[in-house]
Amino acid sequence: MEIFGLSSSALLSQLLLGLVNGSFYAILSLGLAVIFGLLNVINFSHGAMFMLGAIVTWMAGQYFGINYWVMLLLSPIVVGLVGIVIERLLLRHLYQLDHLYGLLLTFGLTLFIEGVLRSIYGASGLAYSAPELLSGSTDLGFMVLPNYRAWVVFSSLTVCFATWYVIEKTSIGAYLRAGTENPKLVQAFGVNFPLMTTLTYGFGVALAAFSGVLAAPIIQVSPLMGSNLIIVVFAVVVIGGMGSIMGSIITGLGLGLIEGLTKVFYPQASSTVVFAIMVIVLLFRPAGLFGREK
């Protein structure tokens, strides 16, 4: 069977690869959405945190012989702690000011972190191999899919939906959502709101680090790996609607698929298609597909 002059198996395989990339977009934009929702901070250092997640994983393997599975848990914790320090020391002072200040601070942090790591490790990056258990590949009939890629989709979707569940369906999530609406009132009910924002930032950053660990065996671990991705992820968040949890997950996956298709029909546009969609969405729904106008 042929669709647009392309065999259906080729099309299916491209969609599947799009889904893999979409999982990265979903989990990264989810972190951004969580942070923006509660802290009103546009976290431009998200790409750097993604990169830190990967590079910490590489370092642990290289210097301490700690394997991938341990790092899958440990790396987000380490980077999450870095995030907590950043929030306590720096971001905290900017909440009263315009969004722009938070953006500038986090952008500056990105340049700093990337610059330092580049001077140590160089720009061409470091190689990290997938764990033994996932190193093979499976023949799906229409394509041969490396097992590791399947794992990426599975684990990031699990984390995404777990996050969604916690925020939308549990009492902790209820506090979070209430804090987004009216922080003063939540505090009046005896909730330690400053602690909540700190932990939320730490968690958002940990999500970025988690996807960094997932990416390490796929793309070269390099100080620049985050900045290549972050702009697209921002577009994803804008399309989905700032602060919308489910919106960022669905948009992330959807745009991964659309990008995958673009790579088949007109590869040159694959880096632009997301932005074209962003423009169209902003024209018709300025708050994003899933966002609410405040």
Place this chain on the structure above:
Amino acid sequence: MKRTLISLAVAALAAVSGGVGAADQAPVKIGFITDMSGLYADIDGQGGLEAIKMAVADFGGTVLGKKIEIVSADHQNKADIAASKTREWVDQDGVTVIFGGTNSGTALATAKVAAEKKRIYINNGAGTSALTNEQCSPYTIHYTYDTIALANGSAKGMMDKGLKTWYFLTADYAFGYALEKDATNVINASGGKVLGTSKHPLNASDFSSYLLQAQNSKAQVLGLANAGGDTINSVKAANEFGITKTMKIAGLLVFITDVHAIGIKNAQGLLATEAWYWDQSDQSRKFAGRFMEKMKRMPSMVQAGNYSSTMTYLNAVKAAGTDDSDKVMAQMRKTKINDMFTKNGYIRKDGTMVHDMYLFEVKTPSEVKSPWDYYKLVSTLSGEKAFTIPPDSKCALLNK
């Protein structure tokens, strides 16, 4: 500010009395512009700057009694930055000669400004053969390699192995196009066929989609018409998707720094065309050792080219007795280059530095004896066979 001004005067410049005007007292100023922070930074970047500094220091820090200064800048892979920086250097800072590094887009832009300002432009890092062909200039020298030489090395090497059908993964800008075009010419001329091409944006992170298309084409060779970080991620993904089992990968431009970054396990068997390898002679090993001490990595051919071309330029200034662009160019054209970089190299009228090129194959993990011991020599191409042959050139300077 990214611009750093490094004064390298070793000897203090004593006031020279009598007959020497103030204008002659101006230092010889070398401007070096390259990708200092992006995906090509390891190929050239700070290491390239270090190589130029080493050359200036080895030369003695002065020429014709003037001190030699170096200024450097990061063009961030943007042609407009490269052009405006060059203009500023020449107009305001009195830069005498411009050395250009990686990225063909920026190189073509710089060459244009340099020609307009009548300043010598020596490029070591960019690939595009247009620098000495369609867009050649009497002030441009393309020193280390070009896309024609790469095609004659790697593409020819594959054809000689009987692998005739190709699929290209091409970086979507001047360099990628030039490399693909030049390789295609070689392939067609020796009875091969290109079955398809995927053009990917510069600095792409995911190559799986293109690789799948390549696999579906059933071509025998996957030609990588990209460089640096893009080549690294292409090879990595090709291994992951098992493409290396059905297709042979020809990295049309692979640097030793890329092989190091990919890791020997994934890089083994790759063919690479290079102008220079650190382990090729006693002289090259000596230079590499000194470089290693400073940069903690082995020099790429581009960085070695930076050293060699700086020496070539300074020697020519000394021999010509002036830093006047036309006279120095004439001097450089009539002098053979014999140093740690090449033997009997010469600069042709179109600006090509004609010298031997080498086709290497990346060793298997068991063949590697020491760090950075990556290559075994497959064949040597003489400069006349590697670079554009005059009848094929569109450069008016060459055929008049």
